[in-house]
Amino acid sequence: MNNTPDALFAKITGFVATMRENGFAVGITESEDALHVAERLGVLSHTALRDGWRGLLCARAEEWHRFDDLFDSYWRRPNRQKALETRTGGGSTVEHGGAQQSGGKAGPVLQHGPDAAGAAGDSTAKEGASAAKTLGTADFRTLTDPDQTRAIEAVIRHFARRLQRLKTRREHADKAGRRLDMRRTFRRAVGAGGATAQLHFRAPRRVRPRIILLLDVSRSMSLYSFFYLRVARALAAELTDIHVFLYHTHLTHVSDALADPDPWRAQERLAMLSAGWAGGTRIGECLAAFNRQFAARLVHARTAVIIASDGYDTGEPGVLGRELRALAGRARRILWINPLRAVPGYTPAARGMREALPHLDVFAPGHDLASLDAALTGLMAAL
Amino acid sequence: MDSAAAIAALRATLLQSGYVAERGLAVTMLMMESLGRPLLVEGDPGVGKTEIAKALARAKNTRLIRLQCYEGLDTYNALYEWNFQRQLLAIKRAEAVGPAATLPDDELFSEKYLLKRPLLEALTQAAPPVLLIDEIDRADAAFEAFLLELLSDYQLSIPELGTITATSIPFVVLTSNGTRDLSDALRRRCLYHFLDYPSFEKELAILRTRVPNIPARLAGQVVEFVQSLRRFDLKKKPGIAETLDWAASLLGLGLSALQDASAEQIADSLATLLKTREDCLAIDQPTIGRLMAAAG
Numbered sequence: 041m042n043n044t045p046d047a048l049f050a051k052i053t054g055f056v057a058t059m060r061e062n063g064f065a066v067g068i069t070e071s072e073d074a075l076h077v078a079e080r081l082g083v084l085s086h087t088a089l090r091d092g093w094r095g096l097l098c099a100r101a102e103e104w105h106r107f108d109d110l111f112d113s114y115w116r117r118p119n120r121q122k123a124l125e126t127r128t129g130g131g132s133t134v135e136h137g138g139a140q141q142s143g144g145k146a147g148p149v150l151q152h153g154p155d156a157a158g159a160a161g162d163s164t165a166k167e168g169a170s171a172a173k174t175l176g177t178a179d180f181r182t183l184t185d186p187d188q189t190r191a192i193e194a195v196i197r198h199f200a201r202r203l204q205r206l207k208t209r210r211e212h213a214d215k216a217g218r219r220l221d222m223r224r225t226f227r228r229a230v231g232a233g234g235a236t237a238q239l240h241f242r243a244p245r246r247v248r249p250r251i252i253l254l255l256d257v258s259r260s261m262s263l264y265s266f267f268y269l270r271v272a273r274a275l276a277a278e279l280t281d282i283h284v285f286l287y288h289t290h291l292t293h294v295s296d297a298l299a300d301p302d303p304w305r306a307q308e309r310l311a312m313l314s315a316g317w318a319g320g321t322r323i324g325e326c327l328a329a330f331n332r333q334f335a336a337r338l339v340h341a342r343t344a345v346i347i348a349s350d351g352y353d354t355g356e357p358g359v360l361g362r363e364l365r366a367l368a369g370r371a372r373r374i375l376w377i378n379p380l381r382a383v384p385g386y387t388p389a390a391r392g393m394r395e396a397l398p399h400l401d402v403f404a405p406g407h408d409l410a411s412l413d414a415a416l417t418g419l420m421a422a423l
Numbered sequence: 424m425d426s427a428a429a430i431a432a433l434r435a436t437l438l439q440s441g442y443v444a445e446r447g448l449a450v451t452m453l454m455m456e457s458l459g460r461p462l463l464v465e466g467d468p469g470v471g472k473t474e475i476a477k478a479l480a481r482a483k484n485t486r487l488i489r490l491q492c493y494e495g496l497d498t499y500n501a502l503y504e505w506n507f508q509r510q511l512l513a514i515k516r517a518e519a520v521g522p523a524a525t526l527p528d529d530e531l532f533s534e535k536y537l538l539k540r541p542l543l544e545a546l547t548q549a550a551p552p553v554l555l556i557d558e559i560d561r562a563d564a565a566f567e568a569f570l571l572e573l574l575s576d577y578q579l580s581i582p583e584l585g586t587i588t589a590t591s592i593p594f595v596v597l598t599s600n601g602t603r604d605l606s607d608a609l610r611r612r613c614l615y616h617f618l619d620y621p622s623f624e625k626e627l628a629i630l631r632t633r634v635p636n637i638p639a640r641l642a643g644q645v646v647e648f649v650q651s652l653r654r655f656d657l658k659k660k661p662g663i664a665e666t667l668d669w670a671a672s673l674l675g676l677g678l679s680a681l682q683d684a685s686a687e688q689i690a691d692s693l694a695t696l697l698k699t700r701e702d703c704l705a706i707d708q709p710t711i712g713r714l715m716a717a718a719g
């Protein structure tokens with residue numbers, strides 16, 4: 041931009057950089073385009089610039105809603121912000137870059153350093169405290185203990201190999217297919233002077249089902265939590281399309297932490313995520329949170345949802361049943377693994393379990409490796 | 424033209440073609456043109472995402488080419504396909520006439536035998552058309568990746584014909600309902616607009632624009648009613664399309680205010696607003712009465 045003064049140029053590219061530090065996916069091209077926008081709309085028109093840059097720099101709804109606060113915090117002088125606040129009743133001093141500063145509905149705004157960039161988008165930070173939450177985090181050192189994981193890995197590998205692929209509506213070339221592939225047949229016929237020497241066929245492409253694991257890590261399940269987490273880690277290593285969630289009083293997405301190739305870093309990340317580990321259980325609320333935040337994106341008609349829990353729900357009655365029904369409507373199959381089911385004379389008397397039962401496709405014990413293997417085999421048969 | 428004037432002019436043109444655009448959307452549309460980027464629109468069903476493309480086409484006085492995405496969508500249905508039947512016929516006809524040399528293969532693989540699907544169609548227009556790629560989230564990730572390539576270069580290659588470069592860069596509008604999260608790469612390539620449920624004033628303006636013969640009192644009541652209905656925890660919130668349907672059905676009953684209708688008429692006409700059984704049960708007679716009283 042030859043006609044943009046240097047100071048303004050730096051200020052605008054600085055704005056794009058600030059957006060990047062706050063987790064927006066923007067790069068050099070966006071900086072360039074931001075300058076184009078400024079040139080087109082004129083730098084003096086505050087509202088037009090805001091609209092123009094919002095469309096350019098945001099890429100998803102969540103960023104869309106955060107944009108205005110970030111824009112204000114960058115472009116409005118701190119004293120102007122303060123003036124605004126005093127007028128609306130708040131009189132505290134506004135410190136630039138402080139955690140409290142410009143904490144509108146978008147939460148704290150980062151101005152310095154990319155190292156803290158994760159904080160704004162951290163889902164656990166938004167959840168808020170819950171009554172039955174424990175402060176302790178679990179010890180994850182045994183998670184990657186080779187002796188304990190070897191047997192699990194063997195079983196999971198066996199499972200992954202047998203996991204059948206489901207039909208999609210997309211087609212690919214397949215010798216054993218049923219539909220004639222006119223395009224390929226004709227193209228291959230060109231080499232033979234137009235004589236169709238060989239017919240080519242198409243068949244529906246098959247993909248593995250997506251697997252979603254919802255692991256109960258509340259106190260009543262503490263005996264089994266690590267076992268299931270190891271299973272989850274082994275599954276994540278074998279299959280690509282798998283998403284793991286932990287829940288107790290709230291729900292946490294742990295796929296990324298589990299899939300970390302460095303076992304030490306995986307442990308550290310899990311330890312950070314596991315605040316509330318071995319606390320109370322609110323299965324219904326956690327399922328509701330899952331349905332609201334993740335189900336639309338993750339659960340499709342080729343998804344198998346595996347829930348590991350004993351069904352002791354301390355949440356409101358009725359929520360679990362309702363949410364599970366909604367989930368069952370989206371997912372292909374729902375498998376519930378309950379370690380207590382192996383106990384002789386067990387009947388699903390817990391209220392949570394009774395509510396859940398009508399919506400389950402497979403209800404299996406899973407207290408040890410053999411029974412887990414059997415449960416997974418049952419799931420494969422039901423898929 | 425001065426930017427403020429350009430924005431105002433675009434909004435006026437959009438209004439003339441029956442679309443009430445907020446200032447922010449108008450600015451983004453203006454940027455679409457000067458940056459040459461596609462526009463990605465997200466929002467709940469029924470807030471008027473698809474309508475943006477239609478209004479843009481009307482405002483620019485150009486063709487609207489629509490590609491509806493669905494799960495099995497592949498490049499043959501989106502780009503082009505050879506018309507095999509016609510090619511076969513041509514070969515047979517040439518054979519019947521004489522030696523095969525009468526039909527050069529250049530001709531056999533010419534545009535005459537090419538079935539243009541929406542994407543190719545959009546690239547080969549003389550005047551820049553509006554290309555609407557509707558519900559992109561329903562197509563799979565592989566298709567999205569392919570689309571990304573197409574949208575950055577605006578060219579595609581057909582092995583038999585060679586590379587086809589766009590004769591004019593189309594205005595591309597993508598819409599998504601969030602059935603699947605789109606890739607960051609595609610999002611980055613696009614301008615973004617999140618379409619929320621409209622404010623009272625905007626919805627009223629839309630209603631007056633789309634249903635011009637509605638009495639002012641009824642229009643205000645309808646919008647107020649729908650706005651407060653959206654505050655309930657419904658499974659499927661009514662969109663603008665539903666508001667318009669409801670207003671039309673009330674108008675069809677010959678009403679000029681909500682109070683003139685019997686409780687039965689209202690309950691029946693609510694079928695245009697409430698689309699699931701749970702929602703119908705949640706909004707019972709007393710609730711309807713309360714909402715009507717609130718709507719004035």
